[in-house]
Amino acid sequence: MAMIGQLNAISNQAPDEQLIKQIAAGEKELFEIIIRRYNQRLYRVGMSVLGDDQEVEEAMQVAYISAYEHLQQFEYRSAFGTWLTRIMLNQCYKARRDHTRILPVSQDSENFINMKTPENVMASKELSQALENAIAQLPEKYRLVFVLREIEDLSVRETAEIAGIQQSNVKVRLNRAKSMLRESLNSYMKESIYQFHLSRCDKMVSFVMDYVGGNAGKNL
Template sequence: MTTQQEEIVNHITNEELIRLILAGDKAMFGVLIRRYNQRLYRIGMSILENSAETEDAMQNTYLNAYHHLSQFEHRASWETWLTRIMLNQCYELKRKNKSALTHLPAPDKFIDMNTPARDLANKELSQVLERAIGVLPDKYRLVFVLREVEEMSVRETAEVLEIGESNVKVRLNRAKAMLREHLNDYMKDHVYHFHLTRCDRIVQAVFQQLEDEE
């Protein structure tokens, strides 16, 4: 795909992409995957606290969404529908691996940035941010990531988690109270960054599994 073609595709709405996919243009599903890799990765890390398990959950989420795409009725947004699938995948995986989970992230869960020396401070800050979020209780950590990092609205967060909007606000306030005030300015740029190499890997893995099913 040329740069010009990519620019055109990037401006196509989710609804139009879904229509094209259902009409037989499977390649357009790759566009949807790339659009939501970052969001799903952050959600997965906020629940599973493990990058490998998060990527597994992401792949299963995309495959599930693809196979049930014709059942998407647009009563909720595509983002909400996809996020719910991801949450279900994460909770299922967490139940299966409950004994292996810990409250403190291990070193391999941090951002694997290959950066020059001038970016070392940012890398260290990223680790501090992830440690701070990692020690939050699950229900507060997830709301914090959805609201503050992914910038989902209170209504969207409540809809995704199937809780009341007032509950969302309470959990967010409690999460913020547990974190240092100075972390907020850096949150969006440094937490659970999903690198391009990982994005390519997720797309390739999903499409390989789809090809194997044919």
């Protein structure tokens, strides 16, 4: 988009809270920055719960639109990223419940690592699959905490708020998750798994901003 170059030059380094105030005041085009800023995190969180690439993208779309429509409900008591991630997590839980009503829950982890994009095939395919396999085997409560803390680098407080648990439980679950993963994988973790590549980022931006653009007269 030609617009993104202008946005980057002006507002890409702006804090979330500043952008949200501007968006709520009518500068809805700035929501594109929010989408690009959080695509990777939401994708990783979604994969830690749903384990299906397409379902995660759909949940992301719903989460972004929901966040945009409810910006006035953001009270600045926590970080915007925490608020947005919680919306995504709730949407993932809802999608899983809806899916469970139709199909039995599968214990097979193949869907969790089924991300056969050209980018993944080119970029350390064997290592990425090994990493994703290892994480897929973690029970969900440990997997979610591990993704938020070790891959997304969120604080204990933010992780506890998103997961809805005590901070002490975050530490316990993280330590348990680490003990269940091979030590040799740790140094490669951040660079190798759950990559939401640029082409997909552009697609997500296009979808959500088309919706935002069609709601020009909407009172936030």
